[in-house]
Amino acid sequence: MRRVALVGAGVSKFGVRKATYRDLVWEAGKACFDSVPGVKPKDLDGLVVGSVMPERTAFQSHISSMVAEALGIRPSALSARTEHMCASGTVGIRYAYAFIAAGLADLVMVLGVEKLNQPVADEAVLNMGTGVDREWEAAFGLTAPPCFAFAAQRHMAEYGTTEEQLAMVGVKNHTHAAKNPSAHFTKGATLDQVLGSRMIASPLRLFMCSPITDGAAAVVLASETRARALTDTPVWIRGTGQALDGFQLSSLHEDYAHWPALKRAAQAAYQMAAVGPHEIDLAEVHDCFSIAELIAYEELGFCHKGEAGPFVAEGRSDYGGDVVVNPRGGLIGCGHPLGATGVAQAAEVFVQLRGEAGARQVPAAALALTHNNSGMGEHVVMIYGKEPA
Amino acid sequence: MTYFRALDPFPLESADHTTLHEFYTRLGAGTLTTTKCRGCGRSAWPPRGFCAECGAAAFDWVDLASEGTVHAFTVQETGLPAGFEAPRVFAIVKVDGHRVFTVLTGAEPAALRVGQRVRLAPLRVADDPKGNPRWLPAFEVV
Ligand SMILES: [Zn+2]
Numbered sequence: 001m002r003r004v005a006l007v008g009a010g011v012s013k014f015g016v017r018k019a020t021y022r023d024l025v026w027e028a029g030k031a032c033f034d035s036v037p038g039v040k041p042k043d044l045d046g047l048v049v050g051s052v053m054p055e056r057t058a059f060q061s062h063i064s065s066m067v068a069e070a071l072g073i074r075p076s077a078l079s080a081r082t083e084h085m086c087a088s089g090t091v092g093i094r095y096a097y098a099f100i101a102a103g104l105a106d107l108v109m110v111l112g113v114e115k116l117n118q119p120v121a122d123e124a125v126l127n128m129g130t131g132v133d134r135e136w137e138a139a140f141g142l143t144a145p146p147c148f149a150f151a152a153q154r155h156m157a158e159y160g161t162t163e164e165q166l167a168m169v170g171v172k173n174h175t176h177a178a179k180n181p182s183a184h185f186t187k188g189a190t191l192d193q194v195l196g197s198r199m200i201a202s203p204l205r206l207f208m209c210s211p212i213t214d215g216a217a218a219v220v221l222a223s224e225t226r227a228r229a230l231t232d233t234p235v236w237i238r239g240t241g242q243a244l245d246g247f248q249l250s251s252l253h254e255d256y257a258h259w260p261a262l263k264r265a266a267q268a269a270y271q272m273a274a275v276g277p278h279e280i281d282l283a284e285v286h287d288c289f290s291i292a293e294l295i296a297y298e299e300l301g302f303c304h305k306g307e308a309g310p311f312v313a314e315g316r317s318d319y320g321g322d323v324v325v326n327p328r329g330g331l332i333g334c335g336h337p338l339g340a341t342g343v344a345q346a347a348e349v350f351v352q353l354r355g356e357a358g359a360r361q362v363p364a365a366a367l368a369l370t371h372n373n374s375g376m377g378e379h380v381v382m383i384y385g386k387e388p389a
Numbered sequence: 390m391t392y393f394r395a396l397d398p399f400p401l402e403s404a405d406h407t408t409l410h411e412f413y414t415r416l417g418a419g420t421l422t423t424t425k426c427r428g429c430g431r432s433a434w435p436p437r438g439f440c441a442e443c444g445a446a447a448f449d450w451v452d453l454a455s456e457g458t459v460h461a462f463t464v465q466e467t468g469l470p471a472g473f474e475a476p477r478v479f480a481i482v483k484v485d486g487h488r489v490f491t492v493l494t495g496a497e498p499a500a501l502r503v504g505q506r507v508r509l510a511p512l513r514v515a516d517d518p519k520g521n522p523r524w525l526p527a528f529e530v531v
Contacts, residue, residue, distance in 0.1 A: 122471040129470050135400040136435045139525055140492050141473030149463035201465040249481060250434055250488045256461060
C-alpha cells in the first residue's frame with residue numbers, strides 16, 4: 001500500500017447559519033483550497049462527500065455530483081457520497097485513503113456538509129429521528145439523547161461517575177471552543193452554567209450535549225509523491241480502524257457503558273500505526289454527549305475502565321495533562337453538523353500537527369487520533385502523524 | 390392534508406405494507422409476540438424476516454411474556470421531536486431474555502428504578518392513511 005497524507009484542510013463557520021447547503025460547500029471548499037495553493041479544483045482526481053440528510057434538509061440528493069460542480073472538481077478516479085450518520089465524514093476519509101493507498105487515485109478531496117437548521121426549529125429535531133431505527137425506535141420519539149443517557153446512567157451506577165464529572169467535559173470543551181473562531185459556541189462555560197442548564201434526558205443537560213449546527217469541512221488527501229511535491233509539512237495517515245457492534249439498542253452490549261466496538265476500532269488503528277494510546281498527544285473524540293467522551297477515554301485506552309470521571313476531573317484530558325482531548329472544542333463546543341464533524345476533526349489534526357493551531361496549539365504535537373461514532377455501537381478511529389512512520 | 394410518508398413517524402403496519410403485519414395485529418389484541426426461526430429455532434427481538442444466526446427466512450410467531458423488568462431508563466424533559474409529549478420515559482425492558490426498547494406510559498419518573506416490574510400496555514397511535522389503527526409496544530408500571 002502507498003502512503004497517504006493530508007495536504008490541505010479548511011472549515012466553514014459552524015453555527016445556525018444564514019446560508020444554503022451549497023453556500024456551506026463553497027465556504028469550506030474555499031478555505032481548504034486556500035490552505036494548499038498548489039491544488040486547484042481541476043487538479044483533483046477524486047471527491048467524496050460525507051453528508052447525512054440533505055434529502056430532508058435541502059430536498060436534494062445526487063450530492064457528490066452537485067458538490068463537484070459547485071467547486072469545479074472533475075473527478076476522473078473517484079466520486080462518491082458517504083452516509084453513515086454522525087460518522088459519515090470519517091467514513092469518507094477512509095474511502096479516499098483506501099483509493100489512494102491502492103493506487104486508484106492520487107489527489108482526493110473529502111468534504112463533509114450538513115444544513116440541519118430549518119425555518120421551523122422543530123423540523124430539525126424531527127429529522128434527527130432518521131438516525132435510529134424507524135420501526136422499532138424512532139416511532140416512539142427516540143433521537144440520540146436518551147440512548148447516551150442510558151450509557152450515562154449505567155456509568156454512574158457502575159463506577160460512581162458524578163454529574164459534576166459529566167459537566168466537566170462540557171466546561172472543558174466549551175472553554176476550548178472559545179479559542180476557535182469557527183466554533184458554534186465561543187463564550188466558554190462554567191461548571192455552574194453546565195450544571196444549571198436545562199435537562200434534556202436525565203442525567204444529560206443542555207451544555208453536556210452537542211447542538212444542532214450547520215457547517216462544512218474539507219480536507220485534501222494525496223499520495224506520497226503528490227504530497228511531497230505540494231507541501232513540506234504533510235500530515236500522514238498512520239492507522240485506521242472501524243468496527244460495529246450493532247444498530248438497535250436491543251443488539252448493543254447489554255451494559256450500555258461498555259462500547260466494545262470502539263475498543264476494537266482503536267486496537268486496529270493502533271496496531272496499524274504501531275503506536276499505543278499513551279503516545280497520542282491530542283485526540284479529537286466524538287463528544288456528541290459528555291458521557292461519550294468519558295467512555296471514549298476508557299475504550300481508547302487513555303485510562304482504565306471506570307476511571308474516566310477522575311481522569312477529566314484531574315485535568316488529564318486537558319492542556320498540560322496526558323492527552324489534550326478536543327482542542328477545537330469538540331462537538332459540544334463546535335456543534336455537530338453530522339457529515340462535517342469527522343472531516344472537521346481531521347482538519348483540526350491537520351493544523352495541530354503542522355503547528356498552525358494558534359491559541360489552541362497543543363505543544364510539540366506529533367501524533368493525533370480522531371474518533372467518530374454513529375451510535376454507541378459503531379465507531380471509526382484514525383491515527384495521524386507528523387512523520388510518515 | 391395529503392398524506393406524506395416522509396412526515397409520518399410511525400410504521401405502516403398493515404398487510405399492504407409489511408410482511409410482519411401479524412405482529413401488529415396481535416399487539417392490537419393485547420399480546421406481545423416475536424419471530425422464531427424455523428431453521429435454528431432461535432427467537433429474536435425485534436421480529437425479523439431473515440435469521441441473523443442461520444440465514445433462514447421462514448419463521449413462526451411466538452408469544453412473549455406480558456411482563457418484564459426495567460433494564461435501563463431515562464426521562465427526556467426537552468428536545469423531543471414534534472408530536473411527542475414531554476416528559477417522556479424511554480426504557481429498555483427485559484422480556485423473556487430479550488431487550489425491548491419502549492416507552493413507559495403513566496409512570497411517575499421520580500419513583501422509577503432499574504429492576505422494576507412492568508407490563509405490556511399497547512399504545513394506540515395515529516391511524517394509517519387508510520384509517521387502519523396502529524399500535525406500538527409500550528409498557529406501564531405494574
Ligand atoms: Zn435461524
